[in-house]
Amino acid sequence: MPVTLGPIEKPRKQPIQARSTATVEAILDATVQVLIAEGKDRLTTTRIAHRAGVSVGTLYQYFPNRRSLLQATLRRKLVTVTEAIEAACLEHRGERLSAIVEGVALAFFRAKMRDAASSLALYAVSSDVDGLRIAEELRLRSGAALAEALESAPERLSVPTKEAVFAIQAALSGMSRTLLETRMPVRDHATVQRNLVVMLCSYIQAVRAVDALQAVAVPRARQ
Amino acid sequence: MPVTLGPIEKPRKQPIQARSTATVEAILDATVQVLIAEGKDRLTTTRIAHRAGVSVGTLYQYFPNRRSLLQATLRRKLVTVTEAIEAACLEHRGERLSAIVEGVALAFFRAKMRDAASSLALYAVSSDVDGLRIAEELRLRSGAALAEALESAPERLSVPTKEAVFAIQAALSGMSRTLLETRMPVRDHATVQRNLVVMLCSYIQAVRAVDALQAVAVPRARQ
DNA sequence: TCCAAACCTGAAGCTTCCTTCATCTAAACA
DNA sequence: TGTTTAGATGAAGGAAGCTTCAGGTTTGGA
Numbered sequence: 070m071p072v073t074l075g076p077i078e079k080p081r082k083q084p085i086q087a088r089s090t091a092t093v094e095a096i097l098d099a100t101v102q103v104l105i106a107e108g109k110d111r112l113t114t115t116r117i118a119h120r121a122g123v124s125v126g127t128l129y130q131y132f133p134n135r136r137s138l139l140q141a142t143l144r145r146k147l148v149t150v151t152e153a154i155e156a157a158c159l160e161h162r163g164e165r166l167s168a169i170v171e172g173v174a175l176a177f178f179r180a181k182m183r184d185a186a187s188s189l190a191l192y193a194v195s196s197d198v199d200g201l202r203i204a205e206e207l208r209l210r211s212g213a214a215l216a217e218a219l220e221s222a223p224e225r226l227s228v229p230t231k232e233a234v235f236a237i238q239a240a241l242s243g244m245s246r247t248l249l250e251t252r253m254p255v256r257d258h259a260t261v262q263r264n265l266v267v268m269l270c271s272y273i274q275a276v277r278a279v280d281a282l283q284a285v286a287v288p289r290a291r292q
Numbered sequence: 293m294p295v296t297l298g299p300i301e302k303p304r305k306q307p308i309q310a311r312s313t314a315t316v317e318a319i320l321d322a323t324v325q326v327l328i329a330e331g332k333d334r335l336t337t338t339r340i341a342h343r344a345g346v347s348v349g350t351l352y353q354y355f356p357n358r359r360s361l362l363q364a365t366l367r368r369k370l371v372t373v374t375e376a377i378e379a380a381c382l383e384h385r386g387e388r389l390s391a392i393v394e395g396v397a398l399a400f401f402r403a404k405m406r407d408a409a410s411s412l413a414l415y416a417v418s419s420d421v422d423g424l425r426i427a428e429e430l431r432l433r434s435g436a437a438l439a440e441a442l443e444s445a446p447e448r449l450s451v452p453t454k455e456a457v458f459a460i461q462a463a464l465s466g467m468s469r470t471l472l473e474t475r476m477p478v479r480d481h482a483t484v485q486r487n488l489v490v491m492l493c494s495y496i497q498a499v500r501a502v503d504a505l506q507a508v509a510v511p512r513a514r515q
Numbered sequence: 516t517c518c519a520a521a522c523c524t525g526a527a528g529c530t531t532c533c534t535t536c537a538t539c540t541a542a543a544c545a
Numbered sequence: 546t547g548t549t550t551a552g553a554t555g556a557a558g559g560a561a562g563c564t565t566c567a568g569g570t571t572t573g574g575a
Contacts, residue, residue, distance in 0.1 A: 082521085086572070089522065109419065113562060115525095124524045129564065196332065196416040201473050208474070228487065236467070236487040243466005244459070250424055251431070264451065264459040268495040275494040276487075305551080309542075312552060336532060338555095347554045352534065 082130050093131050095121040100142045104190040112194070114138070139198045143191050147207045153180035154211040158218035166222045166277065167270040173215060174241060174266050181245045182258065189249040212238060225278035233276055237269055305353050316354050318344040323365045327413040335417070337361070362421045366414050370430045376403035377434040381441035389445045389500065390493040396438060397464060397489050404468045405481065412472040435461060448501035456499055460492055 084090040099121035104112050114135050118128045132138040157176035161169045181188055194200070215237065216230045226233055244265045248258065307313040322344035327335050337358050341351045355361040380399035384392045404411055417423070438460065439453045449456055467488045471481065 086521065088572080092522085114564080115562075125564080126525065126566085127523050130522075135563065193419040196419055205474060232483060232487050235470075235484060236491055239467040239470035239484075239488075240463045240491060241466075242470060243464075244462040246469075247458075247462035247465060251428060260455060261458060261462075264455050264495075264499075265462075267498050268459055268463060268491060271494040271498040272487075272491040275490050307552095309551065311542085315552080337534080338532080348534080349536085349555065350553050353552075358533065 081133050084131065089131070092121070092123055092127060096123070096128055096131065096138070097142050097145060100138060101146075101187045101190065104194065105186050109190075109193045109197075112139075136198055139194050140200075140203060143195060143198065143200050144203050146187060146191055147203060150177065150180040151207045151211045153177065155214045158214040162218055162221045164222065166219065166224050166226075166273045169218050169222060170237065170269045170273045171266050173218070173237075174269055175262070177241050178245060178258075178262050178265075181249075185249055185255075188245075189252075192246065192249070208238060226276055227278045228276045233273065236272065240265070240269060240272075304356050307354065312354070315344070315346055315350060319346070319351055319354065319361070320365050320368060323361060324369075324410045324413065327417065328409050332413075332416045332420070335362075359421055362417050363423075363426065366418060366421060366423050367426050369410060369414055370426060373400065373403040374430045374434045376400065378437045381437040385441055385444045387445065389442065389447050389449075389496045392441050392445060393460065393492045393496045394489050396441070396460075397492055398485070400464050401468060401481075401485050401488075404472075408472055408478075411468075412475075415469065415472070431461060449499055450501045451499045456496065459495065463488070463492060463495075 082089075084093050096117065099117050100112070103117050103120050107116070114128055115125050117138070118125045121128070128138070132141065153176045154173055157173045158169070161172040164172075191200075195204070212234050216234050219226065219230055219233060244261065248261055253261065305312075307316050319340065322340050323335070326340050326343050330339070337351055338348050340361070341348045344351070351361070355364065376399045377396055380396045381392070384395040387395075414423075418427070435457050439457050442449065442453055442456060467484065471484055476484065
């Protein structure tokens with residue numbers, strides 16, 4: 070996969086007056102709305118602008134191209150989730166490992182499922198827009214917060230913190246993504262969430278330093 | 293997101309002679325190759341045909357449109373992984389829960405990581421092509437196999453099999469996707485894989501019928 | 516009140532790519 | 546060897562959407 074670095078993007082006008090700040094927000098909102106209502110195939114700049122109540126020209130005054138608009142939209146959503154995780158990490162600092170993990174998992178889920186439709190819709194554009202870079206950046210950010218939180222716990226881990234953080238993040242994002250993508254009815258979300266918490270908590274117990282081998286027989290990976 | 297059902301697709305020529313069967317395979321292979329080498333933005337029908345050593349016209353004799361070609365390519369990959377899971381489920385029938393889970397997890401990983409580049413590349417086109425439908429279909433298929441395997445174990449679960457299956461599938465796909473997307477060096481794969489197996493095995497222990505509460509204090513999900 | 520800066524407009528140019536189809540070649544078969 | 550059917554070709558039609566830019570409107574301050 071080629072790294073579409075994109076040349077240094079032409080700088081665009083920064084919103085100065087209140088009017089234009091509102092315009093930019095309206096454009097970002099409209100992007101999500103069109104995406105949800107019409108799907109990525111009909112997510113054209115003209116349609117977005119129209120929905121935002123402005124003309125295409127205006128759109129191009131704040132975003133150098135379609136791509137950067139979608140990136141900004143995606144980033145806005147991911148930042149929200151990241152901040153929710155960071156807040157949970159702070160809130161549970163110093164607590165027991167499983168309390169931290171549970172707190173973070175629940176916070177993550179809440180943030181991701183608030184406005185589930187937009188979370189789902191944005192998955193679809195991510196690959197058009199190098200969403201992986203953005204996701205990676207934010208994964209590192211929330212990963213740092215989680216690592217810090219885990220190390221503030223009274224217990225030790227028997228595996229490197231990095232490994233545990235990766236495993237937890239992967240399970241979290243995988244579970245929420247699968248949940249959204251299968252369009253599971255909302256009333257079942259609580260059940261899935263409970264299973265996820267069980268999974269993460271029993272994992273973190275299993276990799277606690279002292280009694281890891283006692284709590285669960287850790288299987289060696291073959292091969 | 294609108295359901296792009298696509299009208300009933302015009303039936304195309306079925307390969308009859310050996311020559312044309314080879315052509316179809318070459319086109320599918322070329323699709324993956326172009327995708328990996330040039331990225332989804334340059335994945336044009338002309339380029340695919342050229343890489344396959346045929347002309348565009350030939351391509352359109354076997355696929356009614358670009359979309360169906362990409363779907364076929366995606367499906368071919370996912371079917372491989374699904375079959376690996378099914379095989380593992382059969383192989384471990386009747387064993388202990390954690391043995392089944394471990395066996396399936398390892399089989400899944402092996403299948404997914406064999407030719408990791410194509411797995412990663414195909415994620416990118418999935419959303420252009422209603423890949424969710426295909427993924428969902430195959431998720432159900434491998435889910436059925438896994439459910440059957442879990443119920444063949446000597447132990448019982450304290451949660452509905454469906455729930456456990458969903459949780460395991462979600463964690464598996466999430467972990468492998470995250471692994472691929474972060475482009476983690478291959479030498480670290482084993483470590484991640486080991487953590488995943490620990491996570492899944494300790495989960496399945498936690499939701500065993502008898503001593504679920506003893507092995508791990510199952511936290512109640514708040515809210 | 517008037518000017519300059521900020522902001523907005525939208526028709527049309529431009530590029531890109533999918534898809535078709537009239538025509539040609541190769542294979543099977545009598 | 547002649548005929549029929551399968552398979553292959555690729556130039557060109559057509560549709561679609563991104564982006565620009567020349568010119569209009571609004572705002573804030575002098």
